[in-house]
Amino acid sequence: MSSGIVEAWKLYNDERSGVLFVVEDVTYNICEQRAHEFKIKKLNPKIKVFRRSLTQLIAAATLDVNKELILDGNIIAVVYYRSGYEPSQYPTEAEWNVRLMMERSKAIKCPSIQYHLAGTKKIQQVLTQPGVVEKFLNGEKISSRVRKIYTGMYPLDFTVEGDRAIEMAIENPENFVLKPQREGGGNNIFGKNIKTFLTSIKGKKERTSWILMDKIYPPSxxxxxxxxxxxxxxxxxxxxxxxxxxxxxxxxxxxxxxxxxxxxxxxxxxxxxxxxxxxxxxxxxxxxx
CATH class of the missing domain: 3.30.470.20 (ATP-grasp fold, B domain)
Incomplete structure (x- = not known):
């Protein structure tokens, strides 16, 4: 990861520029993040590294006329998101506006907004639909190899398929995991709690924000x-x-x-x-x- 950030900084092609780590207000992974900073400095001592939360960036970051991202007078070549993956990290509209400003800038983003969206459960579920992954891979042979490692993912929208998925999960909840459009663990629903939760939202729009996935039982x-x-x-x-x-x-x-x-x-x-x-x-x- 550190070497990738340095490569991105080189591609930006401005030795005055720095790297911005967008961090949480309270950071628990500080040691791992600092390790990246130290490695970046080791690979290229010229690179300045800044750490700011989305809230801090409201007052500190701007776009200039050339769409360059400016942080306290410094040009930012690379924005590395260690925050911004959960709704709670955008407490006001101002944080959303800062995110939009960074996305509009010339700075290279990690992840790009395309890859950020590709990590959501809904995009993953759509990729399992017939003919979709084939749009991005060369040939049926490699597409079929990729499909062999898929697990079942089902939308919970207001369609025949969505209704069928809900009934399937309520009948056999131990066979599934219920996942929201959120990053990381701690937000999923398992086992009997799936039946209780789906029964409570069955007729509500909220159900469309969840994805049902076959539970994987790996060898132990x-x-x-x-x-x-x-x-x-x-x-x-x-x-x-x-x-x-x-x-x-x-x-x-x-x-x-x-x-x-x-x-x-x-x-x-x-x-x-x-x-x-x-x-x-x-x-x-x-x-x-």
Missing amino acids: QKNYFIRPGSDDYEKIDADYEVGIFGVIIGDSRNIYFNKEAGYMVRSKPVTANEGGRLSGGALSSIYLV
């Missing part, structure tokens, strides 16, 4: 969860999620940089629904056999 393995301050290393059944990081920089015509950038493995007890480190999960390493 015995593992130890080691935590600070604990000597209890009981072996438990765990399952895993492997995330592959990638960095891509492009526009509507060209790809300038496209590189794999490492991985992360999340581990969690099979009895847990959420797998994040703050919700009972842990980080692991891959051991290939």
